[in-house]
Amino acid sequence: MEEKIEKHTIAVLVDNEPGVLARVIGLFSGRGYNIESLTVAEVNNADHLSRITLVTSGTRMVVEQIKAQLDRLVPVHKVHDLTDEGPSVERELALVKVAGTGEKRIEALRLADIFKAKVVDATLTSFVFELTGTTAEVDDFVGLMAQLGLVEASRTGVVAMSKGAAGF
Amino acid sequence: MSEQKLTGAQIVIKALKDQGVDIIFGYPGGAVLPIYDALFQQNDIKHILVRHEQAAVHAAEGYARSTGKVGCVLVTSGPGATNAVTGLLDALCDSIPIVCLSGQVPTHLIGNDAFQEADTTGITRPCTKHNYLVKDVNQLARTLHEAFYVARSGRPGPVVVDLPKDVQFADGIYVPPTEVKHKTYRPQVKPEIARVEEAIELIASAKRPIFYTGGGVINAGPFAAKLLTQFVKTTGFPITSTLMGLGAFPASDQQWLGMLGMHGTYEANLAMYNCDVMINIGARFDDRVTGKLSEFAPGSKKIHVDIDPSSINKNVAVDIPIVGDCGAVLEDMLRLWKAKQKRADQTALKAWWGQIEGWRARNCLNYNRTESVIKPQYALERLREALRGKDHYITTEVGQHQMWAAQFLPFDQPNRWMTSGGLGTMGYGLPAAIGAQLAHPDAIVVDVSGEASFLMNMQEIGTAVQYRAPVKIFILNNKYMGMVRQWQELLHGSRYSQSYSEALPDFVKLAEAWGCVGLRATKVEEVDQVIQKMLEVTDRPVIVDIAVDEKENCFPMIPGGKAHNEILLGPDDSPSDATPEDGMVLV
Numbered sequence: 001m002e003e004k005i006e007k008h009t010i011a012v013l014v015d016n017e018p019g020v021l022a023r024v025i026g027l028f029s030g031r032g033y034n035i036e037s038l039t040v041a042e043v044n045n046a047d048h049l050s051r052i053t054l055v056t057s058g059t060r061m062v063v064e065q066i067k068a069q070l071d072r073l074v075p076v077h078k079v080h081d082l083t084d085e086g087p088s089v090e091r092e093l094a095l096v097k098v099a100g101t102g103e104k105r106i107e108a109l110r111l112a113d114i115f116k117a118k119v120v121d122a123t124l125t126s127f128v129f130e131l132t133g134t135t136a137e138v139d140d141f142v143g144l145m146a147q148l149g150l151v152e153a154s155r156t157g158v159v160a161m162s163k164g165a166a167g168f
Numbered sequence: 169m170s171e172q173k174l175t176g177a178q179i180v181i182k183a184l185k186d187q188g189v190d191i192i193f194g195y196p197g198g199a200v201l202p203i204y205d206a207l208f209q210q211n212d213i214k215h216i217l218v219r220h221e222q223a224a225v226h227a228a229e230g231y232a233r234s235t236g237k238v239g240c241v242l243v244t245s246g247p248g249a250t251n252a253v254t255g256l257l258d259a260l261c262d263s264i265p266i267v268c269l270s271g272q273v274p275t276h277l278i279g280n281d282a283f284q285e286a287d288t289t290g291i292t293r294p295c296t297k298h299n300y301l302v303k304d305v306n307q308l309a310r311t312l313h314e315a316f317y318v319a320r321s322g323r324p325g326p327v328v329v330d331l332p333k334d335v336q337f338a339d340g341i342y343v344p345p346t347e348v349k350h351k352t353y354r355p356q357v358k359p360e361i362a363r364v365e366e367a368i369e370l371i372a373s374a375k376r377p378i379f380y381t382g383g384g385v386i387n388a389g390p391f392a393a394k395l396l397t398q399f400v401k402t403t404g405f406p407i408t409s410t411l412m413g414l415g416a417f418p419a420s421d422q423q424w425l426g427m428l429g430m431h432g433t434y435e436a437n438l439a440m441y442n443c444d445v446m447i448n449i450g451a452r453f454d455d456r457v458t459g460k461l462s463e464f465a466p467g468s469k470k471i472h473v474d475i476d477p478s479s480i481n482k483n484v485a486v487d488i489p490i491v492g493d494c495g496a497v498l499e500d501m502l503r504l505w506k507a508k509q510k511r512a513d514q515t516a517l518k519a520w521w522g523q524i525e526g527w528r529a530r531n532c533l534n535y536n537r538t539e540s541v542i543k544p545q546y547a548l549e550r551l552r553e554a555l556r557g558k559d560h561y562i563t564t565e566v567g568q569h570q571m572w573a574a575q576f577l578p579f580d581q582p583n584r585w586m587t588s589g590g591l592g593t594m595g596y597g598l599p600a601a602i603g604a605q606l607a608h609p610d611a612i613v614v615d616v617s618g619e620a621s622f623l624m625n626m627q628e629i630g631t632a633v634q635y636r637a638p639v640k641i642f643i644l645n646n647k648y649m650g651m652v653r654q655w656q657e658l659l660h661g662s663r664y665s666q667s668y669s670e671a672l673p674d675f676v677k678l679a680e681a682w683g684c685v686g687l688r689a690t691k692v693e694e695v696d697q698v699i700q701k702m703l704e705v706t707d708r709p710v711i712v713d714i715a716v717d718e719k720e721n722c723f724p725m726i727p728g729g730k731a732h733n734e735i736l737l738g739p740d741d742s743p744s745d746a747t748p749e750d751g752m753v754l755v
């Protein structure tokens with residue numbers, strides 16, 4: 001029985017306490033699950049809650065297992081499978097450094113404009129662009145810059161949220 | 169009320185008392201001296217000095233499993249904590265509630281490679297249900313109460329609380345355990361009633377049903393075992409159990425098919441293979457039980473009751489998952505079964521039992537009853553007879569003797585059988601026996617042991633002597649790591665690489681050196697007498713060396729990667745074909 005591999009974006013609300021990220025990452029490495037991207041930051045300062053967004057892939061059974069395993073970690077409040085639970089928005093932020101002069105530099109700037117990337121640093125020979133978009137958009141932009149003097153890219157990984165009024 | 173300040177060490181003692189701890193198993197060292205000092209100045213908690221920290225955890229497991237309470241452990245930093253790791257993982261694998269307190273270097277030295285510093289929370293993270301590092305003395309009491317709550321709630325497990333030495337000295341405020349409303353960890357105890365109703369319908373429609381029960385019933389407590397027995401009696405269905413669930417249903421009952429799995433009975437395994445409805449109560453579809461997954465009970469609908477959602481659909485996809493405590497679910501099942509006036513399909517059930525009796529008639533646990541050498545099975549049969557009607561607890565080490573004990577010793581009550589199932593830790597049985605004995609001073613506690621396993625934690629004889637724990641160490645001495653030899657025979661052309669127990673001590677003299685009683689049987693006719701003598705000793709440990717057949721193998725056996733119906737019944741039963749390569753790699 002060949003089982004389909006599915007890609008899921010999962011949001012996890014956790015107590016922001018020491019070791020919590022290690023627990024989540026240890027779970028994935030220890031049990032051999034994939035992490036395609038993982039982002040984390042405190043979202044509620046008063047209650048010390050952090051939100052982890054992770055993108056993972058596996059068969060349906062493995063994805064269900066991942067969610068159950070996350071949910072049984074003691075500092076985890078909630079686990080939401082945004083992929084399963086209906087429409088959601090997903091965004092990544094990237095900083096992309098491009099160096100060059102002349103035609104390539106102008107082309108880079110032109111493309112940045114098309115992608116609605118912001119220039120956050122400029123020298124006579126370089127730019128740092130800030131781009132927000134879907135993973136695919138960021139991939140495209142970085143791919144194009146590779147031909148125009150890409151020095152480095154730094155990406156946040158995916159953050160995501162369900163559409164509509166309902167919250168976490 | 170003015171809040172009284174206590175030192176961290178005093179807070180620890182007070183919290184343990186308030187959590188009902190009467191015995192703690194431990195070993196001192198620099199990083200826990202303040203706690204040892206506080207222990208010295210009180211009489212409510214008895215400290216049991218083990219000889220190795222691994223054994224402290226196993227002893228606490230034996231205590232916990234035989235009482236249903238949380239087992240408690242105290243170890244020092246660095247090597248004390250790392251020695252405890254095997255025990256912690258053992259408790260995690262078998263869902264045993266343990267709270268282990270470890271000393272740590274003072275907070276300002278953490279991360280400096282200080283003397284006897286170990287990243288204890290880092291090391292134990294994957295071997296515990298949860299762990300804590302307490303850096304603030306005012307969080308200490310709350311954290312300790314929470315640790316006990318986490319250890320015993322839901323699926324039980326070990327919890328480590330790492331305590332820097334400065335926190336043990338610091339003054340802080342004690343808070344008593346309140347009704348814990350943990351902000352995140354609230355396991356589901358009550359099942360969804362709609363699911364239970366679905367299950368009842370399926371159970372009532374079954375033609376070839378079987379109960380497959382596990383350690384979860386034991387975890388749920390004696391009341392759950394009673395409900396299970398009632399429900400099984402009400403339905404008239406056959407029942408089998410995993411190694412961890414033995415004793416939840418009385419083995420002396422006709423509906424009992426014996427243990428299932430790799431070394432389970434022929435009738436239990438074939439009934440699983442051929443069933444149409446499987447009712448799994450608190451078992452986790454372990455690979456030792458399922459065998460080849462694609463041929464596991466191929467024609468069956470499955471109900472799975474488990475308190476841990478991550479156990480459900482992990483290895484085997486089921487039709488009706490029920491998340492909840494076995495006791496709560498069984499209560500609902502029984503109630504609904506009666507309220508809906510359900511009755512099993514008697515004609516189908518009669519035919520099913522006819523088939524099962526046919527398998528049972530193969531008498532799969534039969535062995536060659538020779539007079540020339542003591543068969544390990546014979547020794548256990550005699551032990552069984554000698555223990556009949558007596559208040560007793562059995563622990564085991566790991567190996568063939570463990571499987572024979574599971575097959576030949578009857579368990580009619582829960583919490584009487586302690587064995588390392590998930591991790592399979594040689595050296596578990598002796599300390600676990602000591603823990604069980606200290607919890608039940610007047611009962612007979614026997615560690616069914618192998619000569620190799622015994623050597624792994626035999627230093628604990630010292631502990632047993634010190635506390636006058638009259639544990640019986642019943643060594644089935646086959647001069648081999650028998651289980652390893654058996655696999656080498658089956659899979660590696662009988663090349664017995666490193667599996668011979670060379671340079672064994674004289675176990676009788678060893679016993680005497682410790683001031684224990686040492687006994688030996690080398691002939692069949694000596695077995696009864698030795699067992700009798702063993703049971704007469706009540707004031708000190710006994711080591712019994714039974715010289716058993718060196719070449720006996722444990723059957724039935726389902727070779728790795730095979731299905732239940734490919735079970736081997738004895739040495740003349742050769743595998744249907746050579747073990748396939750994908751089976752060879754399995755453990």
Ligand SMILES: Cc1cc2nc3c(=O)[nH]c(=O)nc-3n(C[C@H](O)[C@H](O)[C@H](O)COP(=O)(O)OP(=O)(O)OC[C@H]3O[C@@H](n4cnc5c(N)ncnc54)[C@H](O)[C@@H]3O)c2cc1C
Pocket residue numbers: 261262263322323324381382383384385387388409410411412413427428429430431432450451452453454456457473474475476479492493494495566567570571588589590591592593651
């Ligand atoms: C040498 C060797 C050979 C072995 N051979 C066999 C064999 O032939 N047959 C065999 O059966 N085993 C065998 N084992 C043991 C095996 O490895 C597993 O440990 C065992 O099968 C697991 O038992 P279990 O499924 O009952 O699960 P356990 O490990 O006891 O787990 C209990 C399950 O119940 C759940 N649970 C816990 N508390 C509750 C509650 N209150 N309510 C509801 N659910 C709860 C848990 O979440 C878990 O899923 C062998 C071990 C060794 C070392």
Ligand SMILES: Cc1ncc(C[n+]2csc(CCOP(=O)(O)OP(=O)(O)O)c2C)c(N)n1
Pocket residue numbers: 565566567568569570592593594617618619620621622644646648649650651652
């Ligand atoms: C700590 C540990 N090391 C290794 C093993 C692998 N192992 C499983 S059974 C066994 C042999 C046990 O020999 P013995 O105690 O004499 O029991 P027997 O099988 O002979 O009854 C070994 C080495 C284990 N289970 N635990």
Ligand SMILES: [Mg+2]
Pocket residue numbers: 567618619620644645646647648649650
């Ligand atoms: Mg042996």
